Amino acid sequence: MIKHFFDFAFVQGKWAQNVLLSISADGTINDIVSNSPAGDAVKHRGYMVPGMPNLHSHAFQRAMAGLGELAGPSDDTFWSWRRVMYDFLQHLGPDEFQAIADQLYMEMLKAGFTSVGEFHYLHHQVGGAPYSDRLEMSHRVIAAAEKTGIGLTLLPVLYSYSGFGAQTPSSGQGRFINDVDQYLALVEALNTASKEKAGVCIGVAPHSLRATSQEQIKTVLDVVSADMPIHIHIAEQMKEVDDCIAWSGQRPVEWLANQVELDERWCLVHATHVTEAEIKTIATAGAVVGLCPITEANLGDGLFPVNQFMNEKGSWGIGSDSNINISSAEELRTLEYGQRLLHQKRTLIAEPGRSNGDYLYDAACRGGRRVLNPGQKAGLQIGTVADFVILKDDHPALIGKKPSQILDGWIFAGNNEVVKEVFVRGKQVVNDGHHIQEDSIKERFQRVMTDLSHKL
Ligand SMILES: [Zn+2]
Structure with missing residues (x-):
């Protein structure tokens, strides 16, 4: 079981505070509790929202x-x-x-x-x-x-x-x-x-x-x-x-x-x-x-x-x-x-x-x-896949905002650079705004696009 802790998280359409998220080995949510102590969980800075x-x-x-x-x-x-x-x-x-x-x-x-x-x-x-x-x-x-x-x-x-x-x-x-x-x-x-x-x-x-x-x-x-x-x-x-x-x-x-x-x-x-x-x-x-x-x-x-x-x-x-x-x-x-x-x-x-x-x-x-995924429950709740995103609390579009203004800040005043970390089925794939395989993927894409540009 892996545990993550967030000061603020957008859970089931509402902002919750001091949220403890427990993830099973298969990447599904085992438990999600607000107003919880952090205990031995990994503590994250920023605002957590569902993927x-x-x-x-x-x-x-x-x-x-x-x-x-x-x-x-x-x-x-x-x-x-x-x-x-x-x-x-x-x-x-x-x-x-x-x-x-x-x-x-x-x-x-x-x-x-x-x-x-x-x-x-x-x-x-x-x-x-x-x-x-x-x-x-x-x-x-x-x-x-x-x-x-x-x-x-x-x-x-x-x-x-x-x-x-x-x-x-x-x-x-x-x-x-x-x-x-x-x-x-x-x-x-x-x-x-x-x-x-x-x-x-x-x-x-x-x-x-x-x-x-x-x-x-x-x-x-x-x-x-x-x-x-x-x-x-x-x-x-x-x-x-x-x-x-x-x-x-x-x-x-x-x-x-x-x-x-x-x-x-x-x-x-x-x-x-x-x-x-x-x-x-x-x-x-x-x-x-x-x-x-x-x-x-x-x-x-x-x-x-x-x-x-x-x-x-x-x-x-x-x-x-x-x-x-x-x-x-x-x-x-x-x-x-x-x-x-x-x-x-x-x-x-x-x-x-x-x-x-x-x-x-x-x-x-x-x-x-x-x-x-018809038949699966939506959002962050027990039994759903642990897909979530952490937004930068120090991005200019988010600084000084209350939790209820965070998504307004991202959607209307920010863009992709607000995204800090991304987890899919409990596994981290984006860290500090970068994908874990970014360099090799981008390098191959560049090669392919250059070749294609000569043919078009
Ligand atoms: Zn289409």
């Missing part, structure tokens, strides 16, 4: 960050960014992919993310032929998580079509394509391969309504176990909504809710363009909306009506999606600022009288955990 789940990532896209910013025509949208992505994928093999994923997951840990939902659709070789081991690229995701120490929910993606109504995929999509039988074999093989791996969970992910069919979604749902997370991109751009209406007469969320039984296992990624009725449907079902505010801002997607959704007691979490910038604080800040700019008001999301930072952080932690 933030990152519910949506495409690892390889970290290497494209900044490459999609060449100004295009005035009607430039997500779809022009996607063309940059397809070009980039002509040059990415397994070794390059893993170097990028190592770097990315290290950056996530340094930003206070302790687990990630990897929405993984880069299955095949350049040109679309399968690797001799069909799990090759999935193994690389798992290896990156193991190397860096981040908790992983691997979401192999079913991607079969290029548009609503089972349209033939384009040549740029060759690396993503599986039919449903190939996909289910992949999921089963990954379930077997990850069974003994601590910190790795497998889910399923129909890419979107435009890249899968009604029959495929039903076939997948028929065979997945009751505790597997189910993630899907939905209603991210208006083009997708319009195409869905033209195809089915219904909006994307409306269509999905009429086809499947939405429940707490579902993560609806983006759900940017939803009606009041769709908001109610998602909230009532207990599905989680996966918000990716930095990416959604970068791609010009639009704003999810999060304040209306919270009024319906809806659950949401945050993801870094395109990985253009890795910052849990900035994801939450962007989410809040989007609503303020839209409504020309302040503090629209939190309940009156509560700290915005406390409210946003707690809600995102709970929603994220729910769809990365």
Whole structure:
């Protein structure tokens, strides 16, 4: 048993004092007690908060960050960014992919993310032929998580079509394509391969309504176990909504809710363009909306009506999606600022009288955990994984603040440099702001990126 002691810790959405945390050998919390003496525990300076789940990532896209910013025509949208992505994928093999994923997951840990939902659709070789081991690229995701120490929910993606109504995929999509039988074999093989791996969970992910069919979604749902997370991109751009209406007469969320039984296992990624009725449907079902505010801002997607959704007691979490910038604080800040700019008001999301930072952080932690590890309890309590972050008490954004102002200081006045130490399943992976394998990971990433820059 390892024991840690904190003067202040954010436990179950509230600040507690003199907190003693006991961790079992398997990395789960054996006990957590406030107003306790330190005894023989390791004493930490700073403020302890639970680790933030990152519910949506495409690892390889970290290497494209900044490459999609060449100004295009005035009607430039997500779809022009996607063309940059397809070009980039002509040059990415397994070794390059893993170097990028190592770097990315290290950056996530340094930003206070302790687990990630990897929405993984880069299955095949350049040109679309399968690797001799069909799990090759999935193994690389798992290896990156193991190397860096981040908790992983691997979401192999079913991607079969290029548009609503089972349209033939384009040549740029060759690396993503599986039919449903190939996909289910992949999921089963990954379930077997990850069974003994601590910190790795497998889910399923129909890419979107435009890249899968009604029959495929039903076939997948028929065979997945009751505790597997189910993630899907939905209603991210208006083009997708319009195409869905033209195809089915219904909006994307409306269509999905009429086809499947939405429940707490579902993560609806983006759900940017939803009606009041769709908001109610998602909230009532207990599905989680996966918000990716930095990416959604970068791609010009639009704003999810999060304040209306919270009024319906809806659950949401945050993801870094395109990985253009890795910052849990900035994801939450962007989410809040989007609503303020839209409504020309302040503090629209939190309940009156509560700290915005406390409210946003707690809600995102709970929603994220729910769809990365369905059935597991969220936050810091007995039986959950000991994922936690210690914030610097001597950072300018935190100096002189009361505990109830600490998360406001980090989210609205600070950034990743506020993060001092990070523990995943009780093991320390970031110390004094540095990852324990930072130099070797960064050096390999630099080499790969330099080589790639000559090919692009
Ligand atoms: Zn995505």
